[in-house]
Structure formats: C-alpha cells, structure tokens
Amino acid sequence: xxxxxxxxxxxxxxxxxxxxxxxxxxxxxxxxxxxxxxxxxxxxxxxxxxxxxxxxxxxxxxxxxxxxxxxxxxxxxxxxxxxxxxxxxxxxxxxxxxxxxxxxxxxxxxxxxxxxxxxxxxxxxxxxxxxxxxxxxxxxxxxxxxxxxxxxxxxxxxxxxxxxxxxxxxxxxxxxxxxxxxxxxxxxxxxxxxxxxxxxxxxxxxxxxxxxxxxxxxxxxxxxxxxxxxxxxxxxxxxxxxxxxxxxxxxxxxxxxxxxxxxxxxxxxxxxxxxxxxxxxxxxxxxxxxxxxxxxxxxxxxxxxxxxxxxxxxxxxxxxxxxxxxxxxxxxxxxxxxxxxxxxxxxxxxxxxxxx
Ligand code: SF4
Numbered sequence: 001x002x003x004x005x006x007x008x009x010x011x012x013x014x015x016x017x018x019x020x021x022x023x024x025x026x027x028x029x030x031x032x033x034x035x036x037x038x039x040x041x042x043x044x045x046x047x048x049x050x051x052x053x054x055x056x057x058x059x060x061x062x063x064x065x066x067x068x069x070x071x072x073x074x075x076x077x078x079x080x081x082x083x084x085x086x087x088x089x090x091x092x093x094x095x096x097x098x099x100x101x102x103x104x105x106x107x108x109x110x111x112x113x114x115x116x117x118x119x120x121x122x123x124x125x126x127x128x129x130x131x132x133x134x135x136x137x138x139x140x141x142x143x144x145x146x147x148x149x150x151x152x153x154x155x156x157x158x159x160x161x162x163x164x165x166x167x168x169x170x171x172x173x174x175x176x177x178x179x180x181x182x183x184x185x186x187x188x189x190x191x192x193x194x195x196x197x198x199x200x201x202x203x204x205x206x207x208x209x210x211x212x213x214x215x216x217x218x219x220x221x222x223x224x225x226x227x228x229x230x231x232x233x234x235x236x237x238x239x240x241x242x243x244x245x246x247x248x249x250x251x252x253x254x255x256x257x258x259x260x261x262x263x264x265x266x267x268x269x270x271x272x273x274x275x276x277x278x279x280x281x282x283x284x285x286x287x288x289x290x291x292x293x294x295x296x297x298x299x300x301x302x303x304x305x306x307x308x309x310x311x312x313x314x315x316x317x318x319x320x321x322x323x324x325x326x327x328x329x330x331x332x333x334x335x336x337x338x339x340x341x342x343x344x345x346x347x348x349x350x351x352x353x354x355x356x
Contacts, residue, residue, distance in 0.1 A: 007132045013186045016078060019127045023120045024267060025080040025178075026171060029155030029189045033074055038150035039065035045216070052220040054229055056145075064145035071138045071181045076188065078180040079148070079155040080124070081166075082117060085174040086110060086271045087264040092254055095278045096244065099320045102281045102313060105224065105248025106174060108300040109277050110270035117141045117178045125180060136183035141176070148177045156189035162214040163202035163252035169195065172262030173253050195258070202252035207241040211252065223249035227312045228304050233343060239315045244281065246312040247301055273299065281320060282329045285313045310341045318348030327352055 013030055020028035042065055051057040063070040067077055084107050095103050107113070121139035128135060140146050149166045153159055157177075158168035167173045169192075196214075203211045210221035219225040223245050226234050234242070253259055274295050287295065289306045296302045304312065310333060320326050330352070333345050 007184075009184065009186050012128070012132065012184070015131065016124070016128060016186070020078075020080050020124055023123055023127075024082065025120065025124075026083050026175060026263065027157055027168075028078055028080045028124075029152070029157045030186050031077050031079065031151050031154035031156075031191070032188050033067040033077065035065045035067075035147055035150050035154075038147050041215075042147065048218075050212075050216070050218045050220065052225060052230065054219065054225070060145035065147050065150075067146070067151075067181055070145060073136050073183040074138075074181040076182050076184060076186045077151045077155065078124075078182060078186075079152040079157055080117075080121065080178045080180075081152065081157050081168070081171075081175040082113070082120075082178070082267070083171060083175045083263045083265045084110075084113065084267070084270050085262055085264050086277075088277075091278075092250060096251075096254075098278065099244050100280055100282070100326075101244060101278045102246040102276075102284050102316055103244050103249075104246060104276045104301065105250050106277075107176070108247055109272035111273075111298050112300045112302075113176045113270070114141045114143065116267070116269060117176060118143070121178050121180055128184075132184075138181045139178070140181065141178040146179055148179060151179060152177050154188075154191045156192050159192045159194040159196075160215065161194075161202065161256065161258075162196050162200060163206075163211055163256070164215060164217045165253060167195070167256065167258045168192075168261075169258070170261055172259035173256060174259065174262050199257065201255045201257070205251050205255045207243060207245075207249070207251060208238050227308070231305075231308070233340060234311065234315060236347065239344075239347065240319060242315055243319055244316045246281070246284070246309075246316050247304060276301075281313055281316050282325050285310065285317060285329050285333065307338045307340055310336065310338070311344045314341065314344035314348045318344075318351040322352045 017028045046058050067074045095101050118141045125137050149160050158166040161167045165173045208221045210218050212218045227247050292306045330345050330349050336342050
C-alpha cells in the first residue's frame, strides 16, 4: 500500500517564489480566488460601456472574476510580474515632445512578452511538479478572461492605481503580469495596500481625459485603445490630443511618482527594435506592408495591423509641424486602397492646409 506524502505547502510557497526569481520574474505572490468587489467593479465598468469594442471583456460572464469557473478545481493563483522597461528608454518625455517622432508605448518596443512569459510559467510549473509530483495547473498570460491586476494585488504584488494600472512600491508600474492557476492549497500572501493618497497626477495628465474619475477608465477615450484595439475610424475630437502617440500611451505611468522606483528589465528580448524608441514618423509611414510585417515579427505592434499602423501615423503626422516632407509623405498615401487610411490622411492634410 502506498502512502501519499502531503507536501509542506509553506515551504513549497517559499520555493515557488525563489524559483520564480531564478526564472527571471521580478516577484511572485499567491492569492485565493475570491474577487467579489472586483467583480462588481467590472460589471459596473461594462454597464457604463467603457470597454468600447472590446466585446471579449463582456463575453465570459463570471468566469473572469471567478477563477474556479474558468479552471475548475482552482484554489490558488500564483501571480508573477516581470519588469519590461528597457535600459536607456528613460527619455520618453523627449520623444513625446518631438512632434516629428512617433511614440511607442515602452512595453511594445521589443519582443512580444506573451510567449516568453508563458514559457517561463511552464518552467515554473515543471519545477513544482519536480518537487511534489503531478498537480493541477493552468498558465495564463493575457490569454484568457483573467482579472490579473486584482489577483496580483491580492497576491501582494502591488495596488491598482487611480489610472487602473498595478503599482509596486519598490518597482513602479512598468511590468507584465502572468498567472498560474492551481489546485494546490498554498498559503496566501497579504494583499497590497493602496498608496495613491490625494495624488491625481495621472487623471490630470491624460491627453484625452480617459480617466474619468479615480479608478475609472473609459477605454473608448484611452489612446492605448484607440491605437490598438479600435479597428475603425478614430473619433475626430480625440485625434489632436493623441499628439505623436502611434502605438499605446504611457503618460499616466510616466507622471506617476512611484515610477521613480521603476526597475530596468534584465530581459534582452525587450530591448527596442528598429530604433522604435524615437523613430521619425515620415520614415515609419513609408514602410510597405511587407516591411511592416517583417519588422514587427514577434512584436506586440503587429496587433494594430498595417492599416491601423498607417491610420495612427497619419494622425500623428496631422499633429506634426508642417513641412514639405510631412505633406509629401501624406500625399503619397492619399489614394491608399484602405478607406480608413484615406480618411485619416485627408484629415491630416487638412490640418496642414490650415497652417499659413
Ligand atoms: S499618478 Fe498618483 S494617483 Fe495616479 S496612479 Fe500614480 S500615485 Fe496614483
């Protein structure tokens, strides 16, 4: 008769956090699966229509806020975070102020993080299996309906700031999150407490006033949504405030005082590719579809598609200082096969016509 050895879960939890760091994660924490208040917050956000065209946010019912409905048997969630700020990209404000350059969100400058983090989470699961034998788990990196920020907060990795991004007291907010749902009854960590206080810098700086109140983001106004998720025409009144932001936006994080503690990534794969941390708009607008696909292989930027790429850059060129080069670049795309691109190019050209 074989006797099953019950693992020492306290020691295992300690080992998991140690292995996570060995695998390149900055930190790991463990939470339970109760997210009642966050479920209410999510439902209200959906009722307000703040998710815009992101139908997938509403599609999965309570699976998003109830981990054991998404993966039956889940008792705990191991959340991990990985810093992504590439060294030398601290000059973000300079790029934002250079209206001839395109601003790409700092998280998207290098290789897409999804596969990399998933592989590491799989390795973490392998280490656990090596220690205790088979166990139930499922790894997620932005790949399923998961309330990752709330879970990470409950695991002690940070608090959700007024801009709705997770902030860590010792590392700011430039990090990715991933999760390992598991049936192991591990001891849970203490949830992180909030430290925004009376600050509202992120609310005030948002170029499109997308943070409509503390902890309330109207994604339909958010430049990340407009440049990545939205597939059609960008509302005209939001185009000028977009400035030169062509893929995502970091303003609410750049202004956050807690980011003076931000840590550079040690992950070489997140280093900027194709000088995207400040490339000239005219040059980026000149990329053919084939160049776009080749150069963005394995990068998050692919997600906007070539049409979205040209649309976003056309808006930024409409906001750039008038010059022969800018007008010529726009005119070259004025008869583009995409109606969306043509419309945004026409808007941009009109802006330059108004300049004496
Ligand atoms: S800028 Fe201020 S209010 Fe906004 S997340 Fe940071 S600390 Fe909180």
